[in-house]
Amino acid sequence: DTEVTQTPKHLVMGMTNKKSLKCEQHMGHRAMYWYKQKAKKPPELMFVYSYEKLSINESVPSRFSPECPNSSLLNLHLHALQPEDSALYLCASSQGTGRSYGYTFGSGTRLTVV
Amino acid sequence: QQQVKQSPQSLIVQKGGISIINCAYENTAFDYFPWYQQFPGKGPALLIAIRPDVSEKKEGRFTISFNKSAKQFSLHIMDSQPGDSATYFCAANNNAGNMLTFGGGTRLMVKP
Numbered sequence: 001d002t003e004v005t006q007t008p009k010h011l012v013m014g015m016t017n018k019k020s021l022k023c024e025q026h027m028g029h030r031a032m033y034w035y036k037q038k039a040k041k042p043p044e045l046m047f048v049y050s051y052e053k054l055s056i057n058e059s060v061p062s063r064f065s066p067e068c069p070n071s072s073l074l075n076l077h078l079h080a081l082q083p084e085d086s087a088l089y090l091c092a093s094s095q096g097t098g099r100s101y102g103y104t105f106g107s108g109t110r111l112t113v114v
Numbered sequence: 115q116q117q118v119k120q121s122p123q124s125l126i127v128q129k130g131g132i133s134i135i136n137c138a139y140e141n142t143a144f145d146y147f148p149w150y151q152q153f154p155g156k157g158p159a160l161l162i163a164i165r166p167d168v169s170e171k172k173e174g175r176f177t178i179s180f181n182k183s184a185k186q187f188s189l190h191i192m193d194s195q196p197g198d199s200a201t202y203f204c205a206a207n208n209n210a211g212n213m214l215t216f217g218g219g220t221r222l223m224v225k226p
Contacts, residue, residue: 031212040217043158066157066218090157092214100146100165100207103214105157112175 001026004106006091006112008074021093021109025076029104031097032074034066035090037108043090067077079084081113116207117141119216124212127224130152133191137204139183149178149189150216152201162189163204194224 013019031050035043041074048056049068057066065077074091088108089096095101095104120137137147146165150158154169164171164178164187171178177190191198193226 006157033214040219040221042219045213045215048212050212092157094211097210097212100211101207102148102163104159105150105159107155108156110155 002104003110004091004093004104006089006109008023008109010110010112013078014114015083017076017081017105018079020078021076021089021091021095021111022073023076026031026072027093027102027104028071029093029095030071031094031101032068033092033094033103034074035074035092035105037088037090044052047076055097078111081111082112086113091104093100117215118204118217120204120220120222123218124221125223126190127194127222128206129194129196129224130226131192132147133194133222133223133224134188135196135202135204135218136186136188138184138186138207139216142185143208144215146207146208146211147178147180147187148205148207148214149176150203150205152203152219158203175217191222194222196224198222198224200226 005100034046037043049067054069090108092103092105094103148163149161152158175192180187202220207214
């Protein structure tokens, strides 16, 4: 299995809703990432998990809450989002940190906040 | 601060031609330089990558050229095909491997 699987593929939520994005990989990768991508822009790093511990938070607002239940799963909990948070949310994984490896990206969740 | 600068923003190439995309970086802590291809509605897919101890790497029709002293690297797509039409991102990662930074992207269109 060489894929990163993200669910759901599309999500529409109101500003008062609580929802979660899920990401799963079975490549034995020990680093996992959340990126946010706006239209016609490059992905922007949000969070880095290394060996199931949060190692980097790129000053992301607290309405985004990451969680890593185990080495294969990564969640992003969403609460009280704003319309400007509408974007493609990408999960990625790599063999680990401490040395540079290629990242494998999922297809993303297209989030629309209404 | 944009740490990886990419040009051009868009590129139109005839089928069979060579597509060239350039990137420049500033942070000397970067030690891994991948290129990603992204189709609409999909996540970026790793195309090819290079480390700074090598000046060129070729995989099929894709070649990375790397100039460490100039802090520049480029992607060459030989015999470009309509199926290559996508957005290409250069990127750089630091020697801790946890800060993959993307260039601004190049939208490539290959005309039949």
